[in-house]
Each structure stands twice: as C-alpha cells, then as structure tokens.
Amino acid sequence: MDPGRLDRILDRLRENGGRITTARRALVTALVEAQGHVTADDLAELVQRSHPDVHRSTIYRTLDALEDLDVVDHVHLGHGRAVYHLLDDPHQHLVCEVCGAVIEVPDHLFAPLAARLAEGYGFTLRPNHFAVLGRCASCAGAGPVPAGRRSSRRSEGDDGERAVEEEKARDAVEQRLGGRPPGRR
Ligand SMILES: [Zn+2]
Ligand SMILES: [Zn+2]
Numbered sequence: 001m002d003p004g005r006l007d008r009i010l011d012r013l014r015e016n017g018g019r020i021t022t023a024r025r026a027l028v029t030a031l032v033e034a035q036g037h038v039t040a041d042d043l044a045e046l047v048q049r050s051h052p053d054v055h056r057s058t059i060y061r062t063l064d065a066l067e068d069l070d071v072v073d074h075v076h077l078g079h080g081r082a083v084y085h086l087l088d089d090p091h092q093h094l095v096c097e098v099c100g101a102v103i104e105v106p107d108h109l110f111a112p113l114a115a116r117l118a119e120g121y122g123f124t125l126r127p128n129h130f131a132v133l134g135r136c137a138s139c140a141g142a143g144p145v146p147a148g149r150r151s152s153r154r155s156e157g158d159d160g161e162r163a164v165e166e167e168k169a170r171d172a173v174e175q176r177l178g179g180r181p182p183g184r185r
C-alpha cells in the first residue's frame with residue numbers, strides 16, 4: 001500500500017472540514033488497501049478485522065459521512081450492491097456485461113457527450129453514479145450476452161439474487177478462460 005496516498009486522503013478530509021476519527025481512518029485505510037471497489041458489507045468486514053470494537057452501524061454511518069466530505073463515493077456497477085471507491089483518483093466505469101470486468105476510464109472522455117446533452121436537452125449528465133455497460137475488448141467477439149445479464153428485472157440488494165449474479169459472473173469468466181465450454185453445465 002502507498003502510505004503517501006493515505007496521508008493525502010486524510011489531508012483532503014481535514015481540508016473539507018472533517019475530523020479524523022478512528023472509524024474514518026480505518027475505513028479510508030481499508031479502501032486504500034483494497035485498491036478498488038468494495039461493497040459496504042465487505043468494507044465493514046475489513047475494518048472489523050483490525051478494529052473489532054468498531055460497530056457495523058458506525059461503519060455504515062462513517063461511509064455516509066465520508067461521502068458527504070467528498071472523500072469516498074459509491075457507484076452501481078451492475079445488478080448487485082453499490083460499491084465504494086476513493087475520490088482522490090477520479091474515474092468513470094465501464095463494465096463488461098459478459099465477463100464482468102470493470103474498466104476505469106478518465107472523466108474527460110464523457111465531456112463531449114455531457115456538453116451535447118446540456119446544449120440539446122438541457123440535461124446535466126452525471127456519469128459517475130452508474131457504470132456504462134458494454135463489452136470489453138476480449139469479449140467483443142463472444143456470443144450473445146448470457147440471459148439474465150441483459151435485463152434489469154432483478155431488484156437490488158437481495159442476497160439470493162446477488163449470489164446468482166455472482167455465480168453467473170464466475171461462470172462467464174471460467175468459460176472465457178477455457179475452464180468449461182460455453183453453453184454446457
Ligand atoms: Zn446510488
Ligand atoms: Zn471507481
């Protein structure tokens with residue numbers, strides 16, 4: 001882990017008017033160490049590993065506070081739960097509907113589209129809240145998107161459905177890696 005990054009984020013927290021509490025420091029540390037996108041539940045587990053005395057409810061409240069302080073943000077990458085990431089390295093998300101890969105791209109790529117939407121429709125684009133879906137380079141030539149990944153029938157936040165989605169994502173990755181031939185189970 002880059003210790004300088006943690007310090008820079010905590011400086012930003014202070015500059016934005018926040019106090020550094022044990023829970024806040026532990027959460028930011030967990031996010032820096034995880035180097036990516038983590039659900040609130042997984043973050044709670046990570047924090048409690050090093051701080052068993054910090055309550056889950058405190059962790060969830062702290063996440064909200066860190067969002068208000070512009071240190072952390074959440075994004076919806078697909079059907080599953082929202083994931084949290086740090087805002088010191090601004091980016092947008094492309095998600096592959098076939099293998100589930102998350103590709104981070106620079107903010108400015110969306111600027112021309114944002115300008116046209118503002119001009120033509122008076123619409124203010126906010127691409128950071130949801131990922132843009134499509135196909136990654138390695139899946140571009142693959143067959144149709146597996147059923148169930150296409151529509152958004154599924155409601156968010158249900159554990160059973162989330163498990164099904166995760167299993168499908170794993171299957172897709174296995175198929176891509178040649179672990180199992182596509183279309184056979
Ligand atoms: Zn949201
Ligand atoms: Zn992100």
Ligand SMILES: [Zn+2]
Nearest residue numbers: 096099136139
């Ligand atoms: Zn892919």
